[in-house]
Ligand code: NA
């Protein structure tokens with residue numbers, strides 16, 4: 001374990017790309033296991049790590065975002081946001097956060113949200129005068145609302161593994177998701193003056209707002225189509241991303257007449273390049289994740305932690321610490337599958353409601369998506385926008401603090417999470 | 429960039445650079461075809477479930493996964509060539525510039541070892557796939573599994589080519605953060 | 612970690628790990644206890660539930676390589692290594708659960724033939740064969756299904772298995788293969804109208820939350836195959852092998868028992884589902900209609916896909932069922 005950990009950190013610090021570093025650390029672990037029979041596990045997990053249909057949503061939303069940008073659809077939405085809140089200091093940052101909430105109702109994956117926004121809203125914010133790192137930080141902070149507000153793939157996995165009502169988890173995720181948005185908006189409001197966030201000028205007249213609204217109507221239809229596709233049962237949340245591509249393509253090409261073949265080819269190639277970068281990290285992480293599971297490392301760490309106390313409040317604190325620490329280094333799906341069965345029963349012992357415990361665990365792992373060194377949303381954003389991970393991380397910490405605060409509120413105030421599930425009858 | 433690529437190669441470095449870029453472009457075109465096929469496949473899958481589609485189609489979900497994996501893994505090599513894979517470069521950039529070249533060579537060798545390892549064991553992995561069946565009309569899993577040795581083999585070639593290319597580049601870094609942010 | 616002197620047997624499966632949560636959880640718990648005590652600790656059993664080490668077909672790969680020593684895997688995973696397991700998908704082959712118990716069993720003639728054939732084709736030693744939690748039932752969100760006509764136009768999610776797809780299509784439904792992770796949401800939004808699975812799986816996945824109707828169609832019952840790496844087994848002393856053989860038998864009994872227990876329980880089984888869904892059964896007449904609609908199509912498919920060997924295995928299955936029913 002020492003060898004794997006030191007290989008990982010040394011190579012990461014020296015600047016070896018994350019996708020190689022994760023894989024090399026995993027291979028070092030596999031080599032240490034000794035037998036020649038273990039060696040083929042590297043290519044096998046490398047492949048298996050990608051063999052999941054829901055991963056499709058990520059390249060598809062990247063592509064849809066690119067098409068929207070180049071066909072002028074993004075510009076029109078930004079124009080409307082500008083007219084509505086642009087005159088406020090940090091207005092665009094606020095509308096990014098509001099859009100995250102809206103988008104969260106459509107997708108179940110934070111990386112897909114990060115990809116879509118990194119491609120559309122971040123460049124728009126940069127044009128308005130935001131630093132790219134701040135725009136990325138707002139987007140990263142907002143992206144984890146995606147798997148917190150239903151639908152959420154993570155909650156489906158948790159509910160199935162632990163036998164907890166998925167509908168109950170879905171209902172319980174709504175308030176925490178909104179709370180994240182509210183607190184992050186508070187952070188934006190607080191930072192607006194010290195960071196001198198941009199604003200566009202005077203408050204526009206109703207007429208200007210109306211014109212902006214009319215112009216953006218065709219773009220505003222897109223999320224309606226995506227959501228409608230899901231609600232009418234035409235598409236799964238993953239496939240909905242493909243609907244977005246279809247609409248952006250038809251609209252950009254035939255209505256806006258802005259997508260010549262040359263542009264479409266460009267966009268497709270760029271999408272596949274970003275996919276290559278992000279998916280290498282996923283594939284390599286699954287080699288390392290398999291080794292950690294095989295050597296039962298998360299369980300060992302959990303056992304050591306939990307030998308410390310039997311006070312429920314302390315145990316909850318330790319569980320959160322464990323989730324956050326493991327989340328620094330491990331892919332979220334692997335963490336969930338391994339830690340849920342270890343921690344779930346423990347929360348039961350200390351008398352937590354299973355839905356409450358599930359939301360707490362899922363939310364803590366969601367936070368790991370935006371923490372370095374291994375944070376999928378950071379990787380996606382960095383790859384899509386070209387901003388460095390470390391500079392995104394630097395702008396991110398105020399939001400991280402706000403989201404940690406939400407996590408602690410959720411953990412120690414059960415009624416907050418359980419209000420909606422109780423009202424809808426999923427929890428007594 | 430185009431001009432540099434089209435220029436007459438004068439040195440081994442320049443030659444490797446041209447070769448690397450041309451290979452990357454070829455792979456990009458392949459990825460483009462795969463991505464189009466992937467999108468069409470997912471559209472078809474949705475269409476096939478609607479009531480006005482005449483017969484059931486059941487292979488689209490599995491086919492989508494395999495197309496996605498082939499696309500993503502092939503694209504890894506193009507990103508190797510352009511040093512687009514994301515890394516944390518702040519320590520590298522802090523180090524004295526005399527150290528950059530040797531460190532870059534060292535890291536490239538490690539990357540070569542990693543992809544070489546995946547390539548070598550990926551060959552038998554793909555071979556084993558010949559004895560496993562997919563559910564798409566019983567096709568063998570050799571077809572999806574072969575993406576691992578093919579893509580990692582290509583990555584090895586690109587690591588070598590870009591290492592040779594960057595021997596004459598004072599500013600080369602092991603990974604990237606800003607190649608994509610052109611707009 | 613360096614290898615220690617004792618023999619470590621890692622067992623992986625996709626189900627929850629608690630002894631009362633799934634048949635596989637019960638099996639490994641019982642097996643671990645019997646083997647570790649019975650060999651004075653010379654064999655140590657490690658339990659990897661919930662698909663921690665990979666999906667069924669991937670873990671079977673790991674068993675074949677000797678990375679993991681054993682797995683308890685569903686027919687869907689086994690099919691990618693040993694396609695003829697698809698003969699179990701012959702619909703309405705088993706008249707009742709009693710016959711299914713007697714046939715899906717390593718002690719039956721069929722079970723022995725199955726284990727030998729699978730061993731010959733894959734090198735995997737089969738140490739247990741049991742059902743995956745009872746007969747498949749059909750759930751949906753549209754209407755109560757009690758007749759063949761009711762199936763018309765229903766979009767039913769199946770695994771990506773040609774035999775399952777054929778069953779649905781041949782009764783007038785529309786087979787809709789979806790990845791497991793998306794099934795719940797798909798049923799909720801209507802991407803698929805319904806799905807088919809054994810009762811414990813239906814309650815495990817919480818489908819009662821999004822599916823108001825369930826019909827106990829009893830159309831198929833698929834096996835779970837418990838396999839062990841041959842080299843590992845051959846490396847055990849004769850005494851250890853005796854303990855492992857016995858423990859496997861006892862564990863399979865416990866696994867079957869827990870499946871029946873879950874089916875009967877009012878927190879996870881039929882009584883629970885009955886409080887959340889409208890549960891129906893098929894009349895004998897309708898059952899005959901379903902069988903007549905599905906059997907020829909699936910038989911043809913088995914013949915096409917698995918050739919003479921598949922047909923031989925299917926005939927053995929049918930004659931074993933015949934024998935057990937009398
Ligand atoms: Na969501």
Ligand code: NA
Nearest residue numbers: 327328368374
């Ligand atoms: Na992280």
